[in-house]
Amino acid sequence: MARVLIIAGLALVAIGLAWPWLARLPLGRLPGDLHYQRDGVSIFLPLGTGLVLSVLLSLLLWVFRR
Secondary structure (H helix, E strand, O other), X not given: OHHHHXXXXXXXXXXXXXXXXXXXXXXXXXXXXXXXXXXOEEEEEEHHHXXXXXXXXXXXXXXXXX
C-alpha cells in the first residue's frame, strides 16, 4: 500500500510540474465533449476526452504489466 501511495504522489507532482505544457493540449475541447449552458446552469460532459484518456491509460497499463 505504501508503494502505491508513493507512486501516486510522485505522479501528482509530475503532473503539477508539467501543467503549463499539459494545459496546451486540447483535452476538454475534443469532438464528443458536450457543453450545455443556459440561464446560469452550465453542464459539461467530457465524453470524447474520457474515451481518449481511457484508451491511453489502458495501453499504458498493458505495457507496464508485460
